[in-house]
């Protein structure tokens with residue numbers, strides 16, 4: 482059973498949950514949110530990203546909501562918390578180009594869990610993530 486803890490930056494209650502596949506831990510807001518992007522399993526202490534509007538209870542990555550997250554508050558986590566919005570709407574809202582939003586969407590829609598995680602954690606830029614996903618998809622298509 483996942484225990485709650487407090488964000489060391491802002492003190493908000495969070496769960497530290499492991500990604501279902503990668504095992505990488507991430508802070509998730511304790512309070513569910515209809516705009517969240519994560520489906521959690523509190524029994525297992527794990528989470529996964531909901532890539533489509535889902536019937537399950539959604540939770541938000543604390544990277545997206547922490548007022549002190551700074552570098553963590555990436556385009557990607559905001560995008561992941563805005564599933565279902567049009568790219569124009571989203572681009573206007575977060576002040577990036579529509580092309581960047583489309584790249585983030587393409588990466589999040591792919592099966593490349595590791596790249597998605599890196600993008601959501603802000604470790605790599607949307608353009609880099611997009612190029613890597615495209616390269617992997619082409620490599621897979623070529624070997625099929």
Ligand SMILES: [Zn+2]
Pocket residue numbers: 488489490491492493543546547548549550
């Ligand atoms: Zn915080």
